[in-house]
Amino acid sequence: MKALCWHGKNQVSVDNVPDPKIINDRDIVIKITSTAICGSDLHLYNGFIPTMEDGDIMGHEFMGEVVETGKAVGNLAIGDRVVIPFNIACGNCLHCKKDEWSLCDNSNPNAQLPEKLYGGTPSALFGYSHMYGGYAGGQAEYARVPYGDVGPYKVPEGLTDEQVLFLTDIFPTGYQAAENCNIQAGDTVAIWGCGPVGLFAIKSAFLLGAERVIAIDWVPERLKLAQEAGAEIWDYTKGNTLEYLKEATGGEGPNSCIDSVGMEAHGLSVDNVYDKAKQLARLGSDRPHVLREAIMACGKGGTVSFPGVYGGFLDKIPFGAAFAKGLTFKMGQTHVHRYLPKLMEHIQEGRIDPSFLITHRLPLTDAPQGYKMFKEKTDNCIKVVLKP
Amino acid sequence: MTYTANPYNLANDSDATDPRRIEPEDIRRADLPPSAPLHGAHGYPNVALPERIVSGLAGAALTTFAVTKRRDVSGAALALAGGYLMYRAASGHCPGYAALHTGTTHATTGSPTTDSPTAVIPHGQGIKVEKSFVIQRPASELFAYWRNFENLPRFMDHLESVTIQDDTHSHWVAKAPFGKTVAWDAEIINEIPDRLIAWRSTENADIPNTGSVSFKPATGGRGTVLKVNLEYLPPAGILGMAVAKLFGEEPNQQVSDDLRRFKSLMEAGEIPTVEGQPQGNKEGFTHRKPLLKTTM
Numbered sequence A: 001m002k003a004l005c006w007h008g009k010n011q012v013s014v015d016n017v018p019d020p021k022i023i024n025d026r027d028i029v030i031k032i033t034s035t036a037i038c039g040s041d042l043h044l045y046n047g048f049i050p051t052m053e054d055g056d057i058m059g060h061e062f063m064g065e066v067v068e069t070g071k072a073v074g075n076l077a078i079g080d081r082v083v084i085p086f087n088i089a090c091g092n093c094l095h096c097k098k099d100e101w102s103l104c105d106n107s108n109p110n111a112q113l114p115e116k117l118y119g120g121t122p123s124a125l126f127g128y129s130h131m132y133g134g135y136a137g138g139q140a141e142y143a144r145v146p147y148g149d150v151g152p153y154k155v156p157e158g159l160t161d162e163q164v165l166f167l168t169d170i171f172p173t174g175y176q177a178a179e180n181c182n183i184q185a186g187d188t189v190a191i192w193g194c195g196p197v198g199l200f201a202i203k204s205a206f207l208l209g210a211e212r213v214i215a216i217d218w219v220p221e222r223l224k225l226a227q228e229a230g231a232e233i234w235d236y237t238k239g240n241t242l243e244y245l246k247e248a249t250g251g252e253g254p255n256s257c258i259d260s261v262g263m264e265a266h267g268l269s270v271d272n273v274y275d276k277a278k279q280l281a282r283l284g285s286d287r288p289h290v291l292r293e294a295i296m297a298c299g300k301g302g303t304v305s306f307p308g309v310y311g312g313f314l315d316k317i318p319f320g321a322a323f324a325k326g327l328t329f330k331m332g333q334t335h336v337h338r339y340l341p342k343l344m345e346h347i348q349e350g351r352i353d354p355s356f357l358i359t360h361r362l363p364l365t366d367a368p369q370g371y372k373m374f375k376e377k378t379d380n381c382i383k384v385v386l387k388p
Numbered sequence B: 001m002t003y004t005a006n007p008y009n010l011a012n013d014s015d016a017t018d019p020r021r022i023e024p025e026d027i028r029r030a031d032l033p034p035s036a037p038l039h040g041a042h043g044y045p046n047v048a049l050p051e052r053i054v055s056g057l058a059g060a061a062l063t064t065f066a067v068t069k070r071r072d073v074s075g076a077a078l079a080l081a082g083g084y085l086m087y088r089a090a091s092g093h094c095p096g097y098a099a100l101h102t103g104t105t106h107a108t109t110g111s112p113t114t115d116s117p118t119a120v121i122p123h124g125q126g127i128k129v130e131k132s133f134v135i136q137r138p139a140s141e142l143f144a145y146w147r148n149f150e151n152l153p154r155f156m157d158h159l160e161s162v163t164i165q166d167d168t169h170s171h172w173v174a175k176a177p178f179g180k181t182v183a184w185d186a187e188i189i190n191e192i193p194d195r196l197i198a199w200r201s202t203e204n205a206d207i208p209n210t211g212s213v214s215f216k217p218a219t220g221g222r223g224t225v226l227k228v229n230l231e232y233l234p235p236a237g238i239l240g241m242a243v244a245k246l247f248g249e250e251p252n253q254q255v256s257d258d259l260r261r262f263k264s265l266m267e268a269g270e271i272p273t274v275e276g277q278p279q280g281n282k283e284g285f286t287h288r289k290p291l292l293k294t295t296m
C-alpha cells in the first residue's frame, strides 16, 4: 500500500510499504477513506518530538471501512464505517474505566520511555513517535487498529466522511479544552491560536455557555473563521495582548484561557526569541510563550486549559502569578473516546458541521505538499484532508 | 440507533454507578503482615534520571533523548547479540517473605528450608530487584496464572521455558549471550494461596537466585498490587560481564518490562506490540523494539 512516511526533519514521502495485518486478537484492519494532517503532525515534521524512526508512517486522524477483524473482535463486521480515536486505549485498565482514555496503561509497548521521562506513560497514539508506542499511522491506504472492540466508533448512516472525520481528534480536543474551563454563564474565554483546535475550542466554548470568546492569532483567514464562529478577534502582532485582554474585560482578565498553540509559538517577543534560540541549539524542546501569556492574562480564580502540546522542560513560567491568582491548570492529550457519542449527536442534530474548516482536499500522493503548505500557512491553508 | 449508550463505558461489568469500583468482590483481603517498605534502597534507580537530565543538559529533554539514544546503542547491540540475561526469570530475596516470619501470621507452609531463604546467595553478593504494579484483576486470578510457572515465558522476554516437575519443583531455561542458554532447578519455599509464592534455585544453578511474588488488594478496591522481589548472583566470566554491563545501572528495567507485559496480558488479554507492522524503512516493517530499551 501507499503510506506517508517520515524520513527526518521536513522530510516526508509517500512510499510503497507492505499492507498491515492483524497482529493481536483484538486488532482490526481498516481501508482508509479519509485522513487529515494535524497541527500535532507539524511537531513531528519540524523534528521537535524525539524517538521518531526512519520510515515511520504518520497520521492519527483517519477513518474508513473495516476489512478484517481479529478473533476477539465481535462487535464489528466487514464493511462497517468507523472513525478511529487518535488515542490507542485498551478499555480495561483503571484509567480507561475512569474514562481517561489518553492515559491508558496498556497500549504503549515502549512505556518505559515516557515512564522515565515523565514518571508515567500516557496512552499510545497512532503515528506519533516511538515514545508514544511507535504504531503505524493512518496517512495511508490501510491501517491496523489495536483494541478494535473498543476504539472504532461506527458512523451513523447519512453522515459524510467530512462531517465526522474530525471526531478522531480536533473536535473532541477543542471540546475538552473548553469543557476543562468549567465555563459559567456570563464567562469570557480567551483562546490563543485559531488553528483547527482553537476554532473547535471557540465553537465548543459557545456550546458550553460562554458569553464572549476572544480569539488570538495573526493569520488573517484564521481570524476570519474565528470571527465567523462568533468570537471577537485580536491580531497579536498589532499590540500588547495582555493590555488588550485587560481592557476588553473591564480590567478583570478573562475567566478562562485556552492555549491552543503549544510548543511552537510564533512571534518576536523577547521571551519567544530566547526560546527559539534555545530550540535551535537543541537546548530546549518548547517555546512556551503562549503558556506564559495565558497565565499572566487569566483572571483571578480562573482556569488555564492547555490543549496545545508541550514535550519537555519549560522555563520562565510565571508560577508565582498562577499561585497568587489561585489559577487551575488543565491539560493533556484528549480522551477522544469519552466525547464521541455526545459530539456525534451534536453533528447529527445539525448543531455543528465540522467540515467548515477544510480548505484543501488532496490525494494521499500529494501529502508532502500538503505538509509544506500547512506548515507555512500558505494558500490560506487551514486544514488538509487526504484521500487515499 | 445503536449509539444511545456510551459503548466505551466498560465499567458496567462492576458497579455502573461507580466507575472506580473494579470487581471489588473478587479481591480477597489478604491479611499479610506489613511487608518491607515499598521503596527500598534498590527500588527506584530512575529517580535520579530527571536530575541527570536537568544538570547535564540544561533542561533539554530532546538532547537527552538523542544523546542517550546513541549512547544506548552499544548496550542494545549487546542485547541483540543475546547479551541480555534473563535473570528476571530468576528470583530473589524477599522482604515480604521475611516479614512473614516475624509477623503474627503463621499460615505458611513452614518447611525447614524456609528459615534461610537467601542462603543460596552469599550475603551482600546478590543483585536485588524489587518492583510493583497495580493490576485490575482479582488476586486469585493473578495468582493462578503465575502459579502455573509454565505461563511465565509468555511475558518474561528472555525466559525460554519453565517445566513443572512436581508440586514444588520446576526446571527453568533462559536465553544467554552467544546463543547459549542457562538453566536451573527451582523449588517453591513458601506459598499462600492467592497471596504469595516464594521460590529459590536449588544446587548447581547457573544463576543462583531466590524470589517471591505477592498479591495484595489495592486501596479502594482498585485492583491488586503485585510485588516481585528477586535476588540473583550474577555468574562470573563473560556471561557475568554481559549481565553486569547491561543491568549495572538499572537492574529493575527488565523486571519492570516483564511485569508491565504481565499487567497488559491480565487486563487487556494481550501484550501490545508493533513488531511486524508496515514501516517505510529498508526492511518494510517494524522489525524489533526500538534500541532505546534499557536506559535513556
Ligand SMILES: NC(=O)c1ccc[n+]([C@@H]2O[C@H](COP(=O)([O-])OP(=O)(O)OC[C@H]3O[C@@H](n4cnc5c(N)ncnc54)[C@H](O)[C@@H]3O)[C@@H](O)[C@H]2O)c1
Pocket (backbone or CB within 6 Å): A038, A039, A040, A041, A042, A043, A169, A170, A173, A192, A193, A194, A195, A196, A197, A198, A216, A217, A218, A219, A222, A236, A260, A261, A262, A263, A264, A265, A266, A267, A289, A290, A306, A307, A308, A309, A332, A333, A334, A382
Ligand atoms: N491535546 C491534544 O490531544 C491535542 C490534539 C490535537 C492537537 N493538539 C495541539 O494543539 C495545537 C494546535 O493544533 P492545530 O492543529 O490547531 O495547529 P495549527 O498549527 O494549525 O494552529 C496553531 C495556531 O496558533 C497560531 N499561533 C502561533 N503563535 C501564536 C501566538 N504567539 N499567539 C497566538 N496564536 C499563535 C498559529 O498562527 C496557528 O494558527 C498543537 O500544539 C497541537 O499539537 C493537541
Ligand SMILES: [Zn+2]
Pocket (backbone or CB within 6 Å): A038, A039, A040, A041, A060, A061, A086, A169, A170
Ligand atoms: Zn491531531
Ligand SMILES: [Zn+2]
Pocket (backbone or CB within 6 Å): A089, A090, A091, A092, A093, A094, A095, A096, A103, A104, A105, A106, A107
Ligand atoms: Zn487502558
